[in-house]
Amino acid sequence: MLRCCCSSRRHRTAQRNPGPSLSDHARARRDVRRSGSSVTAWTAMEVSPLRRRVLANPAMRTILSVWAWFLLGVVVIIDLPLVAIVWVVTAPFDKGRYWPGFVFRRLCVVHQWLNPLWQFRTTGLKIRDPRRPYVVVSNHESFADMFLISHLPWEMKWMSKETFFKFPLIGWLMHMSADIKLIRGSKQSIVSAMRGAKDRLDKRVSVMIFPEGTRTRDGSLGEFKDGAFRLAIENQVPILPLAVVGTREAMPKGDWRFGITSAEVRVLDPIETTGLTKDDIGDLRNRTRSVIEAAIAEMKA
Template sequence: MLKRLVSAWVWISTGLIALIWLPWMGLVWLFTARDPGRYSVGRWFRLAAVTVTRLNPFWKFRTTGVQIHDPRRPYVAVANHESLADIFLLSHLPWEMKWMSKDTIFRIPVMGWMMRMAGDVMVIRGDAGSRMRALEEARDRLRKRVSVMIMPEGTRSGGGELLKFHDGAFRLAIETGSPVLPIALAGTRHAIAKGSWLVGRARAIARVLPPVETAGMTLDDVPALREKVRTMIAEARTVLQRELAAAGA
């Protein structure tokens, strides 16, 4: 019963925050029109997710790892995907990234409108033309000196194992000369189970790993870059899982 009550509170408060945030984001969008990267309006959007997390008594999220000293240096950030709650955890990172998200999220009233104002990138799963358009939009964000966030697994696994990484993020990084920023996530799988609306108790960590430079690489290097980054994330994720287990999470 407590889990259902807390879950209802979380989703109701999420909706209320979205309604409160929408007009404010509209004003920020209007008054920062000179920044084509929409950095400020995107940052305010992520802060809405941080506020939702702070109102949730079941979640304890934190970030660790490499510090990014120049938030306007564009990276292709990649992270493993454990749960819908990954969005809330990654929003705690203190710089803006434009998310590549599936079209069903963009269709959510209010949420989708804010994502469009923030400059996030929509992709239709299974549509090759949409993937190409999404990658071109991601190039546009990088040119405007804003990082992009891509989850190269493409979906969450049912059993929690790390899935195969797809090539898109790594091709994008090499083609634009952008460094890849690996981020390992652990703990969010218990926050919102796949296929469920119920919110669970969870401690979760996002650890930012050292950037991987792509200068001098060609598209022939995509497989090696992809596997290097996947190995970095897999190893860091294992460490984080041990830390959470030791803390009793």
């Protein structure tokens, strides 16, 4: 099993996305720090050809997948009482449920460490103030996105399908973490989810949204919906774009077995919304999508 290691490199130059104004850029730079294209958190080397051949053996992949699912169950069972204890202890002062969610997200990190089929890394910006709220948006490749993005060392409340909240144990953890439930196609649920997202932002906790709504069949970047960008503008908080590559192979659709992959999430420059109005939603949406699309192309090159 490959172990994750920590490393960081500095780039001499860094390209910044244009913002609404120079003052907005200055504000954004105070809250983030570029660590370049090296990892800001846990890192893993690329899967070697020999190791990939061994893991790609159908029997070996099946055995390791059974092992990984077993470990996931064990980690969830261990994590549940830990999150419950943190929830009780921090309830008097942690109204945003930041710390229960933070502990819950470590579950995903621990599982990836123990899963020999997956190697994850995080690159890009390092957030200086984890309690400055952002509307975080990312492309959506698979359910494994949650495991990868959870490696980022700050807490976000995830806007997720109602189905996940109904899962035993995992659903309980999501409830205790104050994640946000969304029923697709229900206008009432959308209004409730946006109200919940505003509540988390007001309590200085970031909100994580997949603006595509669902992953595409061919893995291409889908069209973005307006919700995340409307939320950011209405609350005058920055958009924090993420680009994800590699998780599509981590959990192949229609196959219960884990795939062999080396995946990456890159934290991109925040996009300020100060002074923007609802008339700017489309421009903000398109600009964010273009930034993520360009980053994905660069990461795959």
